[in-house]
Amino acid sequence: GRRDDYLIRAERLAPQQAIARLMTQADLLLESREPQAAMSIMQNLKNLAGKHVGALRLELKAQQLAKNWEQVLALITQLEKREGIDATQAEQLRLNAHIENLKRKAHDAQELQAYWNKLSTADKTQSKVALTAARFFLALGGTKEAREIIEDSLNKQWDSSLIELYGQTADKDVVKQIERAENWLQSHPRDPYLLLALGRLCARQELWGKAQSYVEASLSVESTRAAHLALAQLLEKMNQSDAACKHYRQSLALES
Numbered sequence: 001g002r003r004d005d006y007l008i009r010a011e012r013l014a015p016q017q018a019i020a021r022l023m024t025q026a027d028l029l030l031e032s033r034e035p036q037a038a039m040s041i042m043q044n045l046k047n048l049a050g051k052h053v054g055a056l057r058l059e060l061k062a063q064q065l066a067k068n069w070e071q072v073l074a075l076i077t078q079l080e081k082r083e084g085i086d087a088t089q090a091e092q093l094r095l096n097a098h099i100e101n102l103k104r105k106a107h108d109a110q111e112l113q114a115y116w117n118k119l120s121t122a123d124k125t126q127s128k129v130a131l132t133a134a135r136f137f138l139a140l141g142g143t144k145e146a147r148e149i150i151e152d153s154l155n156k157q158w159d160s161s162l163i164e165l166y167g168q169t170a171d172k173d174v175v176k177q178i179e180r181a182e183n184w185l186q187s188h189p190r191d192p193y194l195l196l197a198l199g200r201l202c203a204r205q206e207l208w209g210k211a212q213s214y215v216e217a218s219l220s221v222e223s224t225r226a227a228h229l230a231l232a233q234l235l236e237k238m239n240q241s242d243a244a245c246k247h248y249r250q251s252l253a254l255e256s
Helices: 002-013 015-031 035-049 053-065 069-081 087-104 109-118 127-139 143-156 160-166 174-187 192-204 208-221 225-237 241-255
Strands: none
Touching (some): 015 035, 015 053, 053 069, 160 174, 192 208
């Protein structure tokens, strides 16, 4: 209430300072997490100042709070054209907006594919964006799409969270996937998630001994719940029930 009273007094005492007052008012509303009210103020600000860089920054903050991700992307572009935003910050905000938009498309394969097709190659190969998209495609049965997304991103930059998911994208040509993953292994010989992915791919191809070696190698680098569970399931298929039970217990212990 005191805030609003001071703003009313400011308007009465200095009507010629409308832009400064409106920007202050919008900023204060955003601090109070009232994005809709702030955007209403910013509409008046636009009428007075046009595409003022400071006003665009405030609107960007408001659209983020309101989770209007398409508007966030548009504002980032406008600010970049006016050199009104740091390049690193713009990149992070853009990637976050893409991730949030992908989440909104996660239950519709056509919408997900349509949005994915709109992204630039640079954005598609960013690890966090690629991981988000690959998970959603995989959940909707798009194994091929998920696999290609992961491969394209890993060829640009290595990310263990992506290679862990790669082991779940086995499809028709598993042998080719194994060969590709073994090539990656030359550069990343002690990545536990790559070793686990190879174990899963070999198990899919029923290369039991090879699968066991890879999963055990993964566990020798890092004891993870996922690897213990994968080894337990593998040993069960190999009719080694006692050893399988041991690893099931260890996976449960790591879960807790």
